[in-house]
Amino acid sequence: MWGGCFNQDTASSLAEINASINIDKRMFKEDIDASKIYAKALMMADVINGDDYKLIIDGLQEVKSEWENGTILICPKDEDIHSVNERRLRELIGEAADRLHTGRSRNDQVATDVRLWMLNNIPQLLNLTAGLIEVMIDSSEKNIDVLMPGYTHLKRAQPVRWSHFILSHAWYLRDDADLLKVFLKRTAVLPLGSGALAGNPFPIDRRAMAKELGFLDITMNSMNAVGNRDFIAEFLFWCSLCGTHLSRLSEDLIIFNTDEFGFVSVSQQFSTGSSLLPQKRNPDGLELCRSAAAQFIGNSTGFLATLKSLPSTYNKDLQIDKKMLFESFDLMSKTLEVLIGTVQTLIIDAKRCFAALNVGQLTTRLTYWLVKRGLPFRQAHHVAGRAFAIAEEKNTSIDLLSEEDRLNICDLLGDDLSEVWNFEAAVEELETSGGTAYSSVMEQIDLLKKWLQSEIKE
Template sequence: MSDMMWGGRFTKAEEKNALDFNASISYDCRMYKEDIAGSKAHAKMLARHGIISKEDCEKITEGLSAIKKEIDDGKFPFSIELEDIHMNVEKRLTDDIGDAGARLHTARSRNDQCALDLHMYMKRQIGRVAEKLISVEEALLEAAEKYKDVILPGYTHMQRAQPVLFAHHMLCYFAMLERDFKRLEECYDMADMSPIGACALAGTTYPTNPLEEAEELHFSKVYGNSLDAVSDRDYLLQFLSFASICAMHLSRLSEEFIYWSTSEFHFIELDDGYSTGSSIMPQKKNPDMCELIRGKTGRVYGSLIGLLTVMKGLPLAYDKDMQEDKEGVFDAIDTLYFALDIYAGMISTMTVNGKHTREVLEHDFSNATDMADYLAKKGLPFRQAHAVVGGAVHYCIEHHKVLHDLTMEEFKSMSPLFEEDILEALKIENCVKNRESYGGTGPKSVERQKAHGKEAVAAMKEKAAQWKESMAFLG
């Protein structure tokens, strides 16, 4: 007979290679706080309804507290033979307190127990990720304020397009991460649902009350269908979707920082603490943190695609395939957590070469649209104005000039609508200052964006504090 806790109907032990393949303790041990808290709540509920005695409940609670301390202290001997965190804790509890420990699993299955642990774990981790995301948002706001007067080229197709404030550029990434935080709120809402009481798939014959356990564990709601409770992994997919989009945003910023820190651009310099050197070329200063974050984005995508693929053909209710839900999620959490942490520090310590970003605009045609707008405001249809300016750019290229190098005689030869004030319209500072349309790069518009950002961060902090407080009972 197998000596596994589920082995009563088996006549032989599991093969060693099958046991190693089947076990998940190497990674699901990180959910020990959730597993122990869930078991304590379950024992209390069983005792309240007379399913186990109060004495057994007290023994279970004390035994679980002792196990948690041992794990906290790094002294607990996890066993691969016991497969997972649930069986490791339960076996040790039963060894320590006897029959009372063996009664803990009444009206519960590993299916709903595992789902419960994951729901709680995700709630706790979402709060941790939220704090790091907010730190990046604050760093972006600080950079926007610190370099509020810096102007740099804005690009389309990686070609110089129009001048923008550096603050405007940073606030674009703020807006991306603000949307990410809203997605994170949806992740928390989906994780904030207790599956306990569903048992294996069909509920239980015992007079339990899942609502009591949910309240004890700080859940706001309970699954209404037991099949759904044990088979749902949408909340994990939702988080991986959030993580993938957030990582993509960080990757886009990484791409720009990599370009901007080259000698060719020389727009920014990353702090030495967030750069590395070359083992052979002494002069090198490499943006390795940016490159790693850009590279690890594919890893986060892989976790999302992996779990979507696992789930796509599963019949109801629980299938062992679903054990594959954890490693990718855990890896995505760790990857995103460190990427956000790195970016908060990297943005806060970088140096922006504002003098250089401004100078390069004196040698290109980033003010061409302003020249066309000038003619349109004088009454020339914009499409015709566009053609005039296109011709002017061509003329300048042939004569090794830029637009503000043209003489009034040259301007007049291109259109009689040009007056002396065209030179003011073409000044880079004015090209920026005059774009005060809602959401534009004008200084007043950017100040409005910064004010909104501060309000948004305050709201994010309040929400993240609520999430953290909700899970503080885990210790």
């Protein structure tokens, strides 16, 4: 493809690290589809005639069939997907194949292929993310009456519904999905027609090519077009952010699955055993999902480090982009699939969840009770905290303090406090939008369902 001015063979060591065919061969469809559209643009611009165009289109279809059937042969000198397809096309149709690359560079070719591959495949991640949200919604509906402690700093804070907890993770994913949709629009910009860096000398219709390939726009600077990999950097960042959210979900479920908590049980389908301890069922699926975040962050950071010192336009350093892209895509797909299955088959132990509640977690409710009786919040906070401290000193719980002790703290505590020490009531009073009351949780479920219907299934 490029050896005209060379009279020496490439060193084997360079040839080995230069070749990317084992990585980028998964873009065979995109390379062929883009080549078909480019051939049409050349014909419409009177650069190639109709007979050559037909030969090229038929030949490319035959090459595509060979890839799909697994009969394509890759030769030792094939550097990448582009060289395989071009070589095989020439073997099939002869000299007409040599006209296909007129005005085109592998620089704008690969930039087009990888964008097209992402547009064809990234929506799978959008659907998987939506699928995980759906099983979270299902879990929240089935377990709407399950009460459990909510935590800050891993210390019991206030009672909440299981539904409120699991939906807290669903909202992270909703934002991830929205961000992914924005990213897809930013990716749908066609570089084809930019040449190596300076543009195309033939009157091809770039906007027509963009429309036929499903792009929303074309690049407006050829130097930027061939050297721009921001869309991959953005996707790798998206994986690191979404992966972080999935890691936090995994961590919560791993903790809740421990014998000490026992709030949930991970099904045997998504657990593994021990080579020594016969009784063990380890949440290895969740642990692997948690660890995946490290690889996402590593790929994102590593690729940004690759980009940071590159001079303008295309440099071969950019060849690493597809390795990181495909690795992150594949791992994210599997991570989401594992989490969908794990949450879908998760068993919630309502009794263990409720047993973990204690009246100390209602101290905030006592604060609210005092506020409703006219005490300024800061004073009410101090009074409730003092009551809790005295209960600790007396080795009892706050609801069992004597009337004398309560009156010594604050006159208002002499009233009947029995209504304060009620977990269900404590949850139900938090009914503002976003709260953990039944009505508020149902509002969340309704909003997420509407979002899924309008933004994902439209």
